[in-house]
Each structure stands twice: as C-alpha cells, then as structure tokens.
Amino acid sequence: MIAIAGLVLAGGEGRRMGGDKPFRQIGGRPLIAMAVENAGRHCDPVMISSNQPPEAFAAYKANVVADIPKAGQGPLGGVLGGLTALPDGVDWLVTFPVDCPVVPDDMAAKLVSAALDAGVRAAFARHGDRDHYLSSAWHRESAPVIAKLLADDDRRVRAPLQALDAVAVTFPRQASDLAMFANANTIDDLAELEKMLAARPSKGM
Helix, strand or coil: CCCEEEEEECCCCCHHHCCCHHHCEECCEEHHHHHHHHHHCCCCCEEEECCCCHHHHHHHCCEEECCCCCCCCCHHHHHHHHHHCCCCCCCEEEEEECCCCCCCCCHHHHHHHHHHHHCCCEEEEEECCEEEEEEEEEEHHHHHHHHHHHHCCCCCCHHHHHHCCCEEEEECCCCCCCCCCCCCCCHHHHHHHHHHHHCCCCCCC
C-alpha cells in the first residue's frame, strides 16, 4: 500500500467572502473541517497549509506547515511547504483546497495510482470539462521543479504540472451531485453549495 500524506490548502485570505475562509461554514460545519475529513480518508499524516498561527487549527490535530520559501507565493508555496514537510517513508502528497469541500472519497488513491501507472511525478483531477489543478498529487521529487518556478516568480499551478508531464485523472460528472468539486469563493457560493449539498442523493440510495 502506497503511503500518502494529505495537505489541506488553507492559506488563502478569502477576501471575496469577507476573510477567514477556512472557518466559514456550510451546513454548520467549517470548510476546514470538511477538507481535513476528506484528506483523512486515504492520507496519513494530514497537514494544513497556512501562515496563520498553528493554534488557530488546534482543534483539527494536524501539523500546520507554512509556505516555502515565504508567504505570498500563492498556493504553490503551500504545496512546496507540504512537500518539504513530508515524513520519511512517505513520497506522495495529495492536496485538498479548503474552498472545494466535496471531492470523491477515493480521490487521493486514484490520483497517486494514475501517476504511478503513467510513470510520472504528478497528477490532477479533471471533472467534466474543468481541470482542478489544486486537487492534485505530487511526488516528493517534484519539489525542486516547484522551487525553481517560484524562484523565477512563476506562481501558476499548472506550470509545474506541465513541467512534470502530470496526468489528468477524470472523475465522471453526475447530474445528481452538482456539489462535487464545486468551489466556494464568495458568500453567495457558500449559500449555493449548501443548497447543492442538501439536494445530494444519500450514499445508501
């Protein structure tokens, strides 16, 4: 069984929803709690990427890792921080954006398996006609590629994925589950996503 670490990307300021994005709630649950739960399904350890004081996330019992080389580098700085914090014996990191609280239960396992099958060091999720570059898997050997791009002030997430020949992993779109991979960037997005979650079919159906 391949060891996979999970990294919840919670470093965004969330200005479009009035700040404090990780702790905004859907259905009475903070976004951060939903993302940590997603990561915990197939990942151990689970880490949180944030430049806030670790005490802010004490309730989630996950190590908090800061951006590398410094704050303000966008999500790639968070990914690099997570790769640098990988424990010995764990070569894969899967990232979970805090503003994308609904992902497939088996996302982490499928991303890593696809990368291994293709012989590459990264993979990302594709859902319908959209690519989700931050719902992605990264091998620890991808760290120098990301570091070089950040040193060149290239913060585009797709840049290292392209450099690593990352494979896209398609997760089928289901008309009955519009919440899958939906992003919550504004207060209106949160309200809409809450409606989607209320309309989701139960797993027992």
